[in-house]
Amino acid sequence: MLRSFLATLAVTLGLVATSAEAKTVRMAVTDLVGLEELQREFGEFKKVLTETTGYEIEFLPVSNRTAAVEALRFKKVDLVMTGPAEYVVIKKRAPKTRIVAGLSRPDYFAVVVTLANAPYNLAKDLKGKKVGIGPVGSTSRHLGPIQVFADGGLEPLKQLEITHTKAPMLWEALKRGDVQAIGFNNTDFLKLRAKEAEGGLQPGAFRVIGRGPDLPNDMLMAGEHVEAEVVETIRKAFAEHGPRFIDAILVGEENKKYKGMQFLTKLDDKDYNYVRSMYRTAGFPEYSDFIGD
Known part of the structure; x- marks a missing residue:
């Protein structure tokens, strides 16, 4: 009886320790405002990301794109899912942010x-x-x-x-x-x-x-404060479990635009120079502010 009790206690303590050690990673999506909308569109993605990385993923709603970049700068959020136009502004205002992975969309032009x-x-x-x-x-x-x-x-x-x-x-x-x-x-x-x-x-x-040419990819960005190990763990998860993540993203009705997509884990900032030229053409040569916010 004592041996059985001790074994049960050890398992329980092990589960508590594992739960306590699970790292929390906070994520925002620039196109989605409310928590309910985030859960509806990316809830399944969140589940797969948790299962494949071991991290506890927590959604953080942001009111607009400016709020998303400020949350990154002040370490209120760790990851932001965003598009090419948003990326160049975020990169200008928070230069040490990194691309974790790109979402390659077919016929995106x-x-x-x-x-x-x-x-x-x-x-x-x-x-x-x-x-x-x-x-x-x-x-x-x-x-x-x-x-x-x-x-x-x-x-x-x-x-x-x-x-x-x-x-x-x-x-x-x-x-x-x-x-x-x-x-x-x-x-x-x-x-x-x-x-x-x-x-x-x-x-x-x-x-x-x-x-126009095929446009640069949407992407998942990580803040400067996010450890390199976390970034690499998430990249590895996308590389090894890409089909699961794609199926998870496509559950969201607004995410049907990603049908046929692929995850890309090797992207460079210069890939977005064409977007910077768009800003200049539109009359915003500094691309330091979001147009329309």
Whole structure:
């Protein structure tokens, strides 16, 4: 009886010690505000990260992107999941933050679209015209299209009349002739074109006259204060259990954009120089503040 009691006690104490030793890692996502939303979209991801690293993952809601970078700077959060446009600002304001891993999204690029019967074949043909692009600050719906216009030979802020709104409203504005072209991401275009074909204009009624390169990856960032061992442990988990993490991310309805993704554990800051050029083109050459916050 005594031996059985001592064995049980040893197991219990071992479990308590293991629990006490589990490191807590705090995580935020810049696109999600409330704890309920974080849990819904990334709850399964959190579970897999805990199981594969042994760390206790704790969600920290942030009210906006500025709050996320301040939380990193003041060690209130350890990891931040964010996008390319946010990354360059965070890196400027907290230079010693590191990329833990990238989330490579297929077909992630910006397009400029006109009606096929319009007299525009290249982005530069739109000089002096009214165009619509997505919400201010978005990587693929604002900054991406702005850079497509620039790469096509225009000075967008001087030679275009630009209006901003959401993708469905852009689509209707183009059809009505309120704007001569619209810019957003390729996923928006394909979804809206497919929906349109169900009872409206057919795909051939639209023409892509500008396409940007595949955009840099979304990523998970670690604060300067996070130990190198923690960063490497998480990278190793992504490398060894990538399919589990991908399935976990895709549970979130807002995360369907990541379908077909891959985790990348070798990324370099220079991979995001194209995003910095977008900021300059949009009139924010310092890229030290979030556009639209």
